[in-house]
Amino acid sequence: MKGVLVARLDNMTEKKNAAGPQDKQRVTRLVAPGEDLGDLEGHELGHGVIAIDGRIRATKNGRMNVNGNTVSIEPRRTAYVPRPGDLVIGYIEGCTNNIWFVDIGAPFNAILPMSLGPSKADFGGTRSVIDIGEAILCRVQEVEETHSSVVTMKGMGLRKIRSGAVENIDPHLLGRLIGKQGKALRQLKEESECRVIVGDNGRLWIDGDFNGTLEVRNHLRSLTAEAKAVTLGGVV
Amino acid sequence: MGYGDVEMIDANGIRKDGRKAGDVRPISIELGVVPVADGSCRMRWGTNEVIAAIYGPMEAHPRKIQRQDRAVLDVRYNMAPFSTSDRIRPGFNRRSREISKVTAEALESVVMLELYPRSKIRVEIEIICAEAGTRCVGLTAASVALAHAGIPMTDLVVSVASGKINDVVVCDLNKAEDNYGEADLPMGVLPNTGELVFLQMDGDLSPEEFQEAWDYNMNAAMVIHEYCVEALKTGRYPQ
Numbered sequence: 001m002k003g004v005l006v007a008r009l010d011n012m013t014e015k016k017n018a019a020g021p022q023d024k025q026r027v028t029r030l031v032a033p034g035e036d037l038g039d040l041e042g043h044e045l046g047h048g049v050i051a052i053d054g055r056i057r058a059t060k061n062g063r064m065n066v067n068g069n070t071v072s073i074e075p076r077r078t079a080y081v082p083r084p085g086d087l088v089i090g091y092i093e094g095c096t097n098n099i100w101f102v103d104i105g106a107p108f109n110a111i112l113p114m115s116l117g118p119s120k121a122d123f124g125g126t127r128s129v130i131d132i133g134e135a136i137l138c139r140v141q142e143v144e145e146t147h148s149s150v151v152t153m154k155g156m157g158l159r160k161i162r163s164g165a166v167e168n169i170d171p172h173l174l175g176r177l178i179g180k181q182g183k184a185l186r187q188l189k190e191e192s193e194c195r196v197i198v199g200d201n202g203r204l205w206i207d208g209d210f211n212g213t214l215e216v217r218n219h220l221r222s223l224t225a226e227a228k229a230v231t232l233g234g235v236v
Numbered sequence: 237m238g239y240g241d242v243e244m245i246d247a248n249g250i251r252k253d254g255r256k257a258g259d260v261r262p263i264s265i266e267l268g269v270v271p272v273a274d275g276s277c278r279m280r281w282g283t284n285e286v287i288a289a290i291y292g293p294m295e296a297h298p299r300k301i302q303r304q305d306r307a308v309l310d311v312r313y314n315m316a317p318f319s320t321s322d323r324i325r326p327g328f329n330r331r332s333r334e335i336s337k338v339t340a341e342a343l344e345s346v347v348m349l350e351l352y353p354r355s356k357i358r359v360e361i362e363i364i365c366a367e368a369g370t371r372c373v374g375l376t377a378a379s380v381a382l383a384h385a386g387i388p389m390t391d392l393v394v395s396v397a398s399g400k401i402n403d404v405v406v407c408d409l410n411k412a413e414d415n416y417g418e419a420d421l422p423m424g425v426l427p428n429t430g431e432l433v434f435l436q437m438d439g440d441l442s443p444e445e446f447q448e449a450w451d452y453n454m455n456a457a458m459v460i461h462e463y464c465v466e467a468l469k470t471g472r473y474p475q
Contacts, residue, residue: 030469032392032469033346033383033391034389034428035465036428048388052390057390057428060383060388060389061383061384061468061469075386076386077275077384077385107292107293107295107352107355108354145353146353147352147353147355
């Protein structure tokens with residue numbers, strides 16, 4: 001080897017062999033995939049981390065959070081993965097005689113059977129109830145292991161969206177948008193005088209006058225820009 | 237002086253571009269260069285310039301390519317027609333097919349595909365300017381772009397090539413060294429574990445020369461990995 005450094009676990013971990021993820025206090029740090037986050041012992045694995053050979057390793061690029069003894073990563077970007085019970089805003093992408101196919105922003109389109117639709121329609125009359133391209137507010141009823149999902153429009157407040165605007169935001173920023181116990185969102189609604197319905201898939205339905213809608217849009221834009229700020233650490 | 241006899245390294249071990257045997261060309265990385273993509277990266281490595289863009293996970297089409305237990309990586313390596321002095325005919329050719337395949341196989345070892353069954357992740361690698369080692373730059377840029385897109389990965393893949401010129405083993409060949417050199421050894425490494433996920437060889441190397449080239453690649457991969465991590469944390473490298 002002629003004394004040169006060769007990549008092996010023993011010499012790779014030399015500078016990263018801190019005991020564990022900095023005790024029990026809440027700490028934040030930027031990490032990249034594969035980064036060693038410390039010893040697994042005494043810690044639980046949260047989102048974006050895995051255990052390999054008794055060490056915790058990051059699987060995503062983002063900010064590491066240690067909350068109590070749970071180590072997790074708040075990713076910089078993420079794709080929406082549906083879960084049962086999620087309130088989502090979807091667009092109708094296609095339909096058959098008794099099923100609508102709904103784009104909910106996930107890797108796969110969800111299906112909305114006519115039995116779970118907003119109103120009764122004759123067999124073959126799906127497009128007369130909700131047409132292709134229209135937006136709906138619905139709830140994820142079921143997600144299969146293979147990520148296929150079924151949505152429903154049976155439930156309080158679930159409807160076809162006929163007015164206002166639909167905006168997008170990265171799903172992992174929803175926490176910031178809503179705030180603790182919904183405080184930030186409530187404030188936004190009051191200031192803009194708009195009805196704002198937040199879907200778990202990162203889509204928002206904004207219903208109000210022009211200025212109010214613009215205010216909400218600007219807020220979303222600044223939230224996204226803040227999160228994408230070059231130095232993520234600067235906006236903690 | 238005939239083919240292969242071009243002097244590319246002097247008696248003091250200094251190469252034509254001023255580098256020593258173990259030196260790597262200057263590298264710069266920029267993230268988010270394709271706003272419509274889910275993740276993207278522009279990597280400049282010497283005169284090479286590569287843009288990698290990631291789309292997905294999305295439904296895999298046609299259905300016959302779907303895997304019930306995991307996602308598939310659809311990698312497309314393409315050289316722009318203007319990327320070299322000789323115009324390249326647009327579209328897939330034998331070389332780009334081969335590089336797309338080996339790149340996909342290298343990335344499959346780190347991307348946690350089992351989290352997205354029946355899906356597809358599109359990896360587009362576009363070579364804007366080529367000057368030897370584009371497959372290495374493409375693979376490294378694709379791995380950074382995947383991390384930028386938020387795709388779960390167990391590690392980054394860093395790829396470097398070493399080779400032999402005038403009977404001397406050197407790291408990171410440039411165009412002249414690649415064209416007139418005697419051998420080329422591109423490798424893809426997982427920097428956190430030191431595992432190897434990609435290895436090709438063109439030409440002949442003795443076992444000792446192979447070991448030397450291997451060591452150069454491993455060392456360079458560690459350094460380049462630091463650059464990639466820095467870029468992922470701050471959006472670009474160097475600042």
